Amino acid sequence: MSIVEDGAAVAVLPDIARTRHVPAPRGPREPLKVSVYERMSKSNAQLMPIFPYDGAGVMVPCGAMLYGGEDRFHGHFFHWNTVSELLVAWGSNEAMIPTGSLMATQPFHGVNSFLRDEKKDGAFALVTITQRQSAEAGQREALTAKCEKCRQDLVKFEYASAPEGTPDYDPNAFGDETDVFPQFSTQWGSQEFVKARNSDEVRTCKNCGHENYWFDQNVWGWDRLYNQTKVSNAAYHALATSAKEVLG
Ligand SMILES: [Zn+2]
Numbered sequence: 637m638s639i640v641e642d643g644a645a646v647a648v649l650p651d652i653a654r655t656r657h658v659p660a661p662r663g664p665r666e667p668l669k670v671s672v673y674e675r676m677s678k679s680n681a682q683l684m685p686i687f688p689y690d691g692a693g694v695m696v697p698c699g700a701m702l703y704g705g706e707d708r709f710h711g712h713f714f715h716w717n718t719v720s721e722l723l724v725a726w727g728s729n730e731a732m733i734p735t736g737s738l739m740a741t742q743p744f745h746g747v748n749s750f751l752r753d754e755k756k757d758g759a760f761a762l763v764t765i766t767q768r769q770s771a772e773a774g775q776r777e778a779l780t781a782k783c784e785k786c787r788q789d790l791v792k793f794e795y796a797s798a799p800e801g802t803p804d805y806d807p808n809a810f811g812d813e814t815d816v817f818p819q820f821s822t823q824w825g826s827q828e829f830v831k832a833r834n835s836d837e838v839r840t841c842k843n844c845g846h847e848n849y850w851f852d853q854n855v856w857g858w859d860r861l862y863n864q865t866k867v868s869n870a871a872y873h874a875l876a877t878s879a880k881e882v883l884g
Contacts, residue, residue, distance in 0.1 A: 681858055682856045704755060704757060710856075716745075721740070721765050733763060776797060783844060817869055
């Protein structure tokens with residue numbers, strides 16, 4: 637036990653030296669607190685990082701909000717990741733993932749709407765998928781599309797996704813090294829995957845000749861998040877340049 641004198645008051649505190657504690661925050665990664673429900677109500681993409689930190693060793697919770705409707709179509713693809721992912725369902729209705737459930741995904745896993753019927757109004761799933769960034773070299777990811785008829789690979793888009801702070805990090809891999817707000821590697825990779833996936837050449841299966849559906853990225857929003865991150869960086873630099881001109 638320790639005795640701490642604070643003016644006239646004397647407080648008796650437990651000895652915390654022997655207990656584990658979180659180190660004090662440092663400038664580059666200040667503690668932030670958000671409500672996943674509030675944040676996701678204004679999200680612009682699936683797998684949107686809900687905190688602005690994704691460097692080496694960091695846990696990155698990403699939100700996804702999927703819902704059904706007459707015109708909703710999510711398609712299907714496969715995701716492969718060298719780092720672990722943990723899914724938490726913060727609320728769902730008529731979904732494959734019950735409210736409150738936790739799921740550790742396999743390194744190679746299928747992704748779709750997770751709804752029993754994506755055409756049904758009122759079906760939804762609000763989830764986070766948290767990935768733990770590697771602190772070492774070699775973090776990689778891939779997205780794969782398979783033929784809906786014969787299950788052969790149509791395209792596999794694989795890329796290095798080394799986070800900032802790892803030996804193989806490339807500051808120009810997903811955005812530009814002058815970016816103040818870095819692109820999240822999975823968002824870059826996903827919208828690149830869709831570009832390849834939707835070409836006429838790829839959509840036509842080389843094994844069975846089946847012409848596969850056009851993958852609608854609108855419900856996923858990866859290009860939206862990627863482009864908005866680009867614009868945010870450009871806007872920041874525009875103001876900095878303007879300020880330099882005006883203020884000298
Ligand atoms: Zn096929």
